[in-house]
Amino acid sequence: MDYLLSEEEQMIKDTAREITEEKIIPLRAELDEKNEFPTVILEDMAKADLFSIFVPEEYGGLGGGCFEIVLALEELARGCVGVATSFAASALGIFPVLIAGNEEMKQKYMPDIASGKRWAAFGLTEANAGSDASGIQTTAVLDGDEWVLNGTKQWITNGGESQIYTIIALTDPSKGARGASIFVVEDGDPGFSYGKKEDKMGIRSSATRELILKDCRIPKDRLVGRKGTGFITVMKTLDISRPGIASLGVGLGQAALDEAVVYAKQRVQFGKPIISFQAVQHMLADMATQLEAARSLVYAAARHIDANPKNMSKPSSMCKVFATDMAMKVTTDAVQVLGGYGYMKEYPVEKMMRDAKILQIYEGTNQIQRNVIGQELNKEYI
Amino acid sequence: MNIIVCIKQVPDAKDVRLDPKTNTLAREGVESIMNPFDRHALEEGVRLKETHGGQVTALSMGPPQAESVLREAISCGADQGVLVSDRAFAGADTWATSYTLRKAIEASGEFDLILCGKQAIDGDTAQVGPGLAGQMKLPFVTCVQKIRNLDDGIIQVERMMDDGFDVLELPVPALLTVVKDINDPRVPSLKGKMKAKKATIKILSAADIGAEEQCIGLAGSPTRVVNVFTPAPRGDRKMFTGSLEEQVDQLVDQLRSYL
Ligand SMILES: Cc1cc2nc3c(=O)[nH]c(=O)nc-3n(C[C@H](O)[C@H](O)[C@H](O)COP(=O)(O)OP(=O)(O)OC[C@H]3O[C@@H](n4cnc5c(N)ncnc54)[C@H](O)[C@@H]3O)c2cc1C
Numbered sequence: 001m002d003y004l005l006s007e008e009e010q011m012i013k014d015t016a017r018e019i020t021e022e023k024i025i026p027l028r029a030e031l032d033e034k035n036e037f038p039t040v041i042l043e044d045m046a047k048a049d050l051f052s053i054f055v056p057e058e059y060g061g062l063g064g065g066c067f068e069i070v071l072a073l074e075e076l077a078r079g080c081v082g083v084a085t086s087f088a089a090s091a092l093g094i095f096p097v098l099i100a101g102n103e104e105m106k107q108k109y110m111p112d113i114a115s116g117k118r119w120a121a122f123g124l125t126e127a128n129a130g131s132d133a134s135g136i137q138t139t140a141v142l143d144g145d146e147w148v149l150n151g152t153k154q155w156i157t158n159g160g161e162s163q164i165y166t167i168i169a170l171t172d173p174s175k176g177a178r179g180a181s182i183f184v185v186e187d188g189d190p191g192f193s194y195g196k197k198e199d200k201m202g203i204r205s206s207a208t209r210e211l212i213l214k215d216c217r218i219p220k221d222r223l224v225g226r227k228g229t230g231f232i233t234v235m236k237t238l239d240i241s242r243p244g245i246a247s248l249g250v251g252l253g254q255a256a257l258d259e260a261v262v263y264a265k266q267r268v269q270f271g272k273p274i275i276s277f278q279a280v281q282h283m284l285a286d287m288a289t290q291l292e293a294a295r296s297l298v299y300a301a302a303r304h305i306d307a308n309p310k311n312m313s314k315p316s317s318m319c320k321v322f323a324t325d326m327a328m329k330v331t332t333d334a335v336q337v338l339g340g341y342g343y344m345k346e347y348p349v350e351k352m353m354r355d356a357k358i359l360q361i362y363e364g365t366n367q368i369q370r371n372v373i374g375q376e377l378n379k380e381y382i
Numbered sequence: 383m384n385i386i387v388c389i390k391q392v393p394d395a396k397d398v399r400l401d402p403k404t405n406t407l408a409r410e411g412v413e414s415i416m417n418p419f420d421r422h423a424l425e426e427g428v429r430l431k432e433t434h435g436g437q438v439t440a441l442s443m444g445p446p447q448a449e450s451v452l453r454e455a456i457s458c459g460a461d462q463g464v465l466v467s468d469r470a471f472a473g474a475d476t477w478a479t480s481y482t483l484r485k486a487i488e489a490s491g492e493f494d495l496i497l498c499g500k501q502a503i504d505g506d507t508a509q510v511g512p513g514l515a516g517q518m519k520l521p522f523v524t525c526v527q528k529i530r531n532l533d534d535g536i537i538q539v540e541r542m543m544d545d546g547f548d549v550l551e552l553p554v555p556a557l558l559t560v561v562k563d564i565n566d567p568r569v570p571s572l573k574g575k576m577k578a579k580k581a582t583i584k585i586l587s588a589a590d591i592g593a594e595e596q597c598i599g600l601a602g603s604p605t606r607v608v609n610v611f612t613p614a615p616r617g618d619r620k621m622f623t624g625s626l627e628e629q630v631d632q633l634v635d636q637l638r639s640y641l
């Protein structure tokens with residue numbers, strides 16, 4: 001379907017596609033196998049200006065928003081969700097600065113983000129605080145001109161690989177969620193180190209690591225926005241970033257559909273290409289239909305969010321749920337269409353199915369997204 | 383460090399068809415691309431610029447539509463594009479092409495290095511680089527797989543050989559032709575694409591570069607295509623298997639059978 005993209009939007013999509021075809025697809029199986037972070041590919045993305053798409057022009061960016069990120073991530077995910085996740089997590093990590101940071105802070109970090117010289121990561125989750133983020137125990141205490149942070153963040157994408165970390169910590173534990181604030185911690189800050197590196201089912205080229213803050217001292221001006229407004233910024237950050245995760249589902253679903261159709265045309269059983277069997281055709285038809293519906297919803301939600309409406313949570317959650325559930329189903333069906341070959345590592349759909357699962361889990365599980373949609377509905381109908 | 387990269391627009395090799403009547407490449411309706419080797423030459427030029435400063439000029443001889451490869455070159459980091467284009471250039475062989483490129487370069491000012499691809503994927507002769515160097519009396523090395531160093535007007539390179547590589551040094555200005563192993567070319571950048579869209583490509587005619595009529599196009603081309611044909615199949619092939627001794631025995635038996 002033609003989504004009537006502007007020339008600049010099309011350019012972003014094309015550039016991400018070129019990165020996928022020339023840089024990601026040739027390497028993806030090896031990165032997956034070796035659990036290796038795609039540093040070189042991120043550098044290629046930087047040279048292609050992809051990191052600049054969501055950065056305002058005054059900081060050297062191209063001034064796009066959620067929609068531009070969606071376009072880029074969709075194409076990158078066609079190649080590898082692990083690589084695309086590393087890109088997405090960097091955007092996620094810097095959003096708090098973009099949303100709540102002061103001018104000085106933006107001047108300090110955004111130009112490096114735009115040029116791809118530095119990457120970011122988002123540190124919210126802890127061992128005892130997943131879906132219930134208000135359960136975090138990391139603390140930040142002001143000591144003279146410095147904040148002192150203590151705690152351990154878990155499963156942080158780009159951990160150990162990026163240079164800028166936004167860390168959510170309690171500045172006033174007695175106030176619970178209202179006592180949280182966000183800080184920028186940089187690689188090399190005293191008391192900041194990296195812990196366990198995870199060995200994952202899928203998106204194995206992305207780095208998922210523990211962040212350890214042990215009397216980590218950072219200058220006072222690393223506080224992002226006002227003290228105590230951390231969770232408001234976190235919620236807004238996730239509202240803006242979730243369509244990106246949804247678009248990973250769209251890109252992945254497209255890749256799986258492409259593989260399935262090409263294979264179905266070639267594979268002959270009972271003297272005919274398997275695509276001539278109605279049962280296979282119907283499976284492909286459902287995959288294609290769900291995929292296109294997801295793409296339409298994600299694009300619409302992203303454009304809605306870029307218009308900066310008061311309420312963006314519902315469309316943001318709806319597109320995340322729909323597109324990532326679609327990706328899980330479509331990749332599973334793609335393996336089915338390829339039969340036993342689909343289950344083998346020689347064919348890319350095996351990896352695609354493993355990669356799909358995370359999309360239903362991170363940046364808020366799909367159960368949590370449904371909770372959000374339900375709560376919004378409850379508010380809307382008086 | 384001013385660098386000239388010679389770029390040829392060629393038909394996309396993914397889509398090669400021969401005209402059944404003339405046995406020449408059917409160009410109608412075939413998409414044109416930047417000669418793949420030239421992408422590597424361009425990338426090397428841009429990298430040299432990034433470390434040593436200076437300008438990269440992409441230069442092509444070709445019909446007006448070759449402008450698109452020069453825009454692509456700008457999106458990949460070239461500073462400007464120059465297209466030498468004139469009906470009078472039509473029918474040029476490698477000799478006339480080299481002459482024309484030389485005149486265009488001489489008309490364009492100072493440079494330190496000329497980079498070419500090892501060969502064009504359509505003409506495939508690998509003659510234009512050395513031909514151009516010869517015409518310009520420049521030192522040159524073909525099949526460069528690595529630029530090791532560039533210092534004090536001396537460039538040190540590795541030339542790919544069948545059994546390894548040679549290390550050679552030459553003074554600049556010089557000309558190098560490059561193989562694909564030299565680098566992994568970048569994808570055109572977004573800002574580059576925007577710049578390329580707005581850029582003006584300088585177009586030079588035969589008169590602009592002061593080319594002599596008898597040296598360009600068909601008139602300047604001593605090469606004559608006498609016959610173009612598809613070589614006959616070479617006959618059956620046979621693979622021997624087993625240990626080395628067994629294979630040698632089989633080979634000897636086979637050869638004997640022809641006696
Ligand atoms: C590969 C990977 C990368 C990640 N990257 C990051 C990152 O960069 N930064 C970061 O901060 N975090 C990151 N995370 C953490 C991720 O966001 C959390 O895993 C996710 O929010 C879920 O938390 P949990 O795993 O603790 O699950 P839990 O919260 O323990 O949930 C377990 C199950 O219970 C369900 N559940 C929980 N509460 C409810 C409820 N109220 N209603 C209905 N169902 C419920 C969940 O849906 C889920 O099915 C990452 C995780 C992974 C696996």
Ligand SMILES: Cc1cc2nc3c(=O)[nH]c(=O)nc-3n(C[C@H](O)[C@H](O)[C@H](O)COP(=O)(O)OP(=O)(O)OC[C@H]3O[C@@H](n4cnc5c(N)ncnc54)[C@H](O)[C@@H]3O)c2cc1C
Pocket residue numbers: 387388389390391417419420423441442443444472473474475476477479483497498499500501502503504505506507508509510511605606607
């Ligand atoms: C026997 C023969 C007969 C031919 N007859 C004709 C003919 O009658 N009419 C006709 O139109 N063509 C003809 N050609 C094609 C023409 O000679 C070549 O296409 C052209 O001269 C370039 O040579 P090449 O393609 O072999 O390039 P190569 O020598 O293989 O190219 C090496 C490098 O030189 C540079 N380069 C080559 N061409 C250009 C260019 N145009 N602009 C900028 N840089 C360039 C590039 O960096 C390239 O990577 C003939 C070719 C042959 C072999």
